Amino acid sequence: MPSVQFYLLGQDPSTGHEIEVNSSEVSDYDSLRLLVAGHFAVLEPSGIDFSVDNDTLTEVSEVINSQQPVAITIDGKQVRDVPGPTGFPYIGNYYEIYPDHLGNHQRLFDTYGPVFKTSNFGSVVYQTNDPVIANHVFNENGFFTKQITPEHPLFGIMNQEAGLFLADTDTEAWRLTHKFLPPAFSPKAVRHYSPKMQQTVESAYKVFDQLDEQGDAFNVYLYMLKLGSQAVGQLTLGLDFNHFSSVYAPLHKMVRDIAELLELNKKVSTMGSWYSYLPFGDPAKLRHVKNDLMKQMDAAIAAVAPNGVEDLELQDAALKASCIADYAVRAVDNQGEKLPARYRNNSIMVATAAGFTTTSSLLSWLIYGLTTYEGMQERILQELIDNDIDDDTVLDADIIGKLPFLDKYVKEMQRKHNPSYQPGRTAQHDLILPGGYKIPKGGIVIPALHHIHNNPKLWDNPARFNPDRWDTEEVKNRHRSTYIPFAQGPRGCIGFNFALLEVKIFLPKLVYRYHWSKVDEEAVEYDPFFQLIRPTNFMARAERRVKWPAKST
Numbered sequence: 241m242p243s244v245q246f247y248l249l250g251q252d253p254s255t256g257h258e259i260e261v262n263s264s265e266v267s268d269y270d271s272l273r274l275l276v277a278g279h280f281a282v283l284e285p286s287g288i289d290f291s292v293d294n295d296t297l298t299e300v301s302e303v304i305n306s307q308q309p310v311a312i313t314i315d316g317k318q319v320r321d322v323p324g325p326t327g328f329p330y331i332g333n334y335y336e337i338y339p340d341h342l343g344n345h346q347r348l349f350d351t352y353g354p355v356f357k358t359s360n361f362g363s364v365v366y367q368t369n370d371p372v373i374a375n376h377v378f379n380e381n382g383f384f385t386k387q388i389t390p391e392h393p394l395f396g397i398m399n400q401e402a403g404l405f406l407a408d409t410d411t412e413a414w415r416l417t418h419k420f421l422p423p424a425f426s427p428k429a430v431r432h433y434s435p436k437m438q439q440t441v442e443s444a445y446k447v448f449d450q451l452d453e454q455g456d457a458f459n460v461y462l463y464m465l466k467l468g469s470q471a472v473g474q475l476t477l478g479l480d481f482n483h484f485s486s487v488y489a490p491l492h493k494m495v496r497d498i499a500e501l502l503e504l505n506k507k508v509s510t511m512g513s514w515y516s517y518l519p520f521g522d523p524a525k526l527r528h529v530k531n532d533l534m535k536q537m538d539a540a541i542a543a544v545a546p547n548g549v550e551d552l553e554l555q556d557a558a559l560k561a562s563c564i565a566d567y568a569v570r571a572v573d574n575q576g577e578k579l580p581a582r583y584r585n586n587s588i589m590v591a592t593a594a595g596f597t598t599t600s601s602l603l604s605w606l607i608y609g610l611t612t613y614e615g616m617q618e619r620i621l622q623e624l625i626d627n628d629i630d631d632d633t634v635l636d637a638d639i640i641g642k643l644p645f646l647d648k649y650v651k652e653m654q655r656k657h658n659p660s661y662q663p664g665r666t667a668q669h670d671l672i673l674p675g676g677y678k679i680p681k682g683g684i685v686i687p688a689l690h691h692i693h694n695n696p697k698l699w700d701n702p703a704r705f706n707p708d709r710w711d712t713e714e715v716k717n718r719h720r721s722t723y724i725p726f727a728q729g730p731r732g733c734i735g736f737n738f739a740l741l742e743v744k745i746f747l748p749k750l751v752y753r754y755h756w757s758k759v760d761e762e763a764v765e766y767d768p769f770f771q772l773i774r775p776t777n778f779m780a781r782a783e784r785r786v787k788w789p790a791k792s793t
């Protein structure tokens with residue numbers, strides 16, 4: 241059997257491999273690419289080309305008969321280290337990135353191209369705005385996995401017992417939580433929470449009405465945090481956080497602690513892994529808040545447990561449960577097993593935190609869009625009127641499904657202002673990304689959601705907020721990873737059905753009842769030291785509508 245010496249162009253030929261090329265298996269150029277890709281851990285075999293002395297070899301026979309080592313190029317380029325700014329000793333690139341990490345990462349993409357590397361106090365990460373790379377990174381197909389190493393942005397709040405979000409893939413906790421929890425978040429299961437969603441938003445009316453009567457503007461994020469957490473508290477724990485008992489009702493302690501946890505983690509994780517071990521300051525506070533939260537969660541789930549009188553098979557439990565905790569207490573698999581309590585309580589805590597921090601940010605941006613992007617509020621309202629929706633309508637997934645403009649508006653908002661931005665995955669081997677970038681084993685690659693969604697190579701005039709782009713063929717035929725607000729693959733969001741139904745019930749209700757307006761011209765800023773993109777200083781007024789437009793003819 242002939243064997244050929246291959247090496248990666250750009251690397252020393254002595255680092256190459258001798259590969260046996262069995263002509264019965266390697267029938268054409270693509271199968272040769274596949275063979276070679278396997279030996280060199282090249283993610284996208286179709287990008288491979290072969291050459292000798294700069295002459296491209298276009299036939300398999302030319303490759304097999306080559307008397308000299310055959311060079312491999314990737315997408316026409318030689319293999320190389322990932323570029324990035326040099327940075328300062330010890331600090332690395334911290335001050336080139338923070339505080340405006342979105343703007344500065346954009347600048348780095350403009351300077352270095354689709355993949356670059358930065359270091360913050362010794363923690364190295366690789367960012368990409370390329371959807372093809374993002375697709376590989378998320379798919380956990382042997383090259384990447386979610387493994388929360390000290391370099392990973394979630395290291396400070398890692399919780400292996402949670403199985404979800406803050407834990408590695410392929411552990412017992414992961415396998416069990418991913419078997420038990422997803423059925424409770426299926427579209428069908430989520431639908432049965434729509435009456436609760438509607439009650440939640442309606443329970444907020446008296447507070448928004450009073451603010452209007454007082455002529456008061458308010459910080460939108462604060463009230464959307466109250467609203468989003470009120471909804472998720474009901475969903476996960478069946479708990480009423482009492483956020484709308486009065487205009488000044490305080491945030492529930494669990495909600496404050498979760499928000500503080502995320503803030504502390506962002507601060508700690510941007511400082512390099514060594515910092516997280518300090519026995520004082522923010523790292524110590526982070527550990528304390530984490531332990532305290534777990535105690536609150538154990539108590540909340542114990543209070544739900546008495547509802548779980550009847551054990552049910554997973555799908556049935558998902559449709560009958562009063563909340564996720566009730567579901568997790570009652571659900572049994574086909575071997576009669578339940579989710580062990582330690583995984584159950586940790587995963588419900590994580591789902592609670594993941595659920596409200598994200599939805600409250602998205603709701604804030606959705607309100608921001610009403611006041612900032614011309615004509616949006618009017619178009620959403622008109623669609624409601626045209627579909628005979630008013631204050632008394634009981635909204636559910638079927639009615640929502642008949643509102644295409646609402647759908648495009650939410651999509652466009654998640655394109656331009658998505659709350660999540662830095663899901664990281666860990667390389668399982670030394671490997672070669674499309675474009676010829678070398679990633680070492682253990683390297684953390686972050687598909688930068690915001691920068692993929694705003695990449696001018698993928699989106700026409702991405703800075704323009706334009707819901708109608710979702711009707712264009714260009715957007716309909718996009719690469720699947722060009723729009724990934726909930727990430728994708730086995731570690732993508734499990735709560736996206738809930739999130740979308742919730743915002744699509746809340747927003748119509750809030751738009752039908754109130755006219756939303758910004759109260760000043762101050763630029764709205766995001767919080768750079770939070771795990772999610774949330775607006776910090778967005779003040780608005782919600783005025784009760786007294787008249788509505790007529791139905792379109």
Ligand code: HEM
Nearest residue numbers: 404405594595598602660663726727731732733734735739
């Ligand atoms: C606008 C709303 C939301 C956005 C933008 C969002 C986004 C995301 C993203 C990007 C991830 C992947 C994180 C990573 O890889 O590091 C994720 C995971 C997750 N999300 Fe969401 N999410 C939202 C709402 C929710 C809701 C409402 C829930 C539950 C009530 C939820 C529960 C989860 C959980 C449990 C995971 C971890 C899944 C796993 O580890 O396998 N999310 N979400």
